[in-house]
Amino acid sequence: MNARTEWIVRMAELEIDPARIEAYTALLAEEVETSVAKEPGVLMLHAVSVNGNPERIRILEVYASQQDYEAHLQSPHFLKYKTLTGGMVKSLDLVEVDPIVMCAK
Amino acid sequence: MNARTEWIVRMAELEIDPARIEAYTALLAEEVETSVAKEPGVLMLHAVSVNGNPERIRILEVYASQQDYEAHLQSPHFLKYKTLTGGMVKSLDLVEVDPIVMCAK
Numbered sequence: 001m002n003a004r005t006e007w008i009v010r011m012a013e014l015e016i017d018p019a020r021i022e023a024y025t026a027l028l029a030e031e032v033e034t035s036v037a038k039e040p041g042v043l044m045l046h047a048v049s050v051n052g053n054p055e056r057i058r059i060l061e062v063y064a065s066q067q068d069y070e071a072h073l074q075s076p077h078f079l080k081y082k083t084l085t086g087g088m089v090k091s092l093d094l095v096e097v098d099p100i101v102m103c104a105k
Numbered sequence: 106m107n108a109r110t111e112w113i114v115r116m117a118e119l120e121i122d123p124a125r126i127e128a129y130t131a132l133l134a135e136e137v138e139t140s141v142a143k144e145p146g147v148l149m150l151h152a153v154s155v156n157g158n159p160e161r162i163r164i165l166e167v168y169a170s171q172q173d174y175e176a177h178l179q180s181p182h183f184l185k186y187k188t189l190t191g192g193m194v195k196s197l198d199l200v201e202v203d204p205i206v207m208c209a210k
Contacts (some may be wrong), residue, residue: 009153011163029206036208044209046151046165048114048202057205058116060151060165097153100162101134103141104149104209 007043008063013093016055020088025049028057031081039075041068044104055090062102112148113168118198121160125193130154133162136186144180146173149209160195167207 016024032045041064050056063069072078121129137150146169155161168174177183 011153025205032206032208036210044151046207046209047205048116048165048207049205051201051203054203058202060153096156097163098156098159100130100152100154101137102151102153103137104151105141 006065008066008069009097009099010061011095011097012059014057015090017088017090018055021054024085024088027081027085031077034077042072111170113171113174114202114204115166116200116202117164119162120195122193122195123160126159129190129193132186132190136182139182147177
């Protein structure tokens with residue numbers, strides 16, 4: 001997959017309430033899997049947590065276009081995730097990034 | 106691609122000499138493309154730069170196992186990259202991470 005100029009790429013950095021990590025990651029996994037399966041414009045969502053700090057989560061997000069990103073924000077599975085996880089997220093920082101090279105098997 | 110427990114996943118955070126960004130990204134792109142094409146155990150390498158701060162680079166790296174990661178460090182293309190970019194990298198921080206969910210088209 002060669003990075004294209006119209007792609008929207010960013011990295012979300014979240015801090016989760018330590019008491020709610022298990023519930024949060026279950027909702028996140030469901031939202032990620034549904035988005036990539038159902039939305040043609042959601043190209044990848046890779047979520048990781050920092051080793052030894054499971055409350056610190058980073059998500060690399062790639063959308064095919066601005067229009068696809070905006071459609072994603074209105075999708076029922078994203079709205080469900082946002083609503084149900086709202087009280088679990090202590091902070092959310094969205095880092096806009098530019099792809100240099102993105103390669104995967 | 107479902108994340109597996111034997112995977113080695115991490116995020117490299119680099120700061121590049123601003124005068125050498127173009128040369129650095131060309132060498133990085135070559136190394137990433139060669140690694141994913143030639144090494145069965147290099148599953149993905151996604152490199153991005155922070156918007157407005159092209160000297161700040163992050164790379165999400167996924168290897169199939171510890172053995173694959175160690176083999177990658179000894180590969181001729183990685184050694185070439187390390188040697189030629191050594192003087193361009195002002196700082197390198199390796200953040201060990203655990204996959205939560207990794208989905209891509």
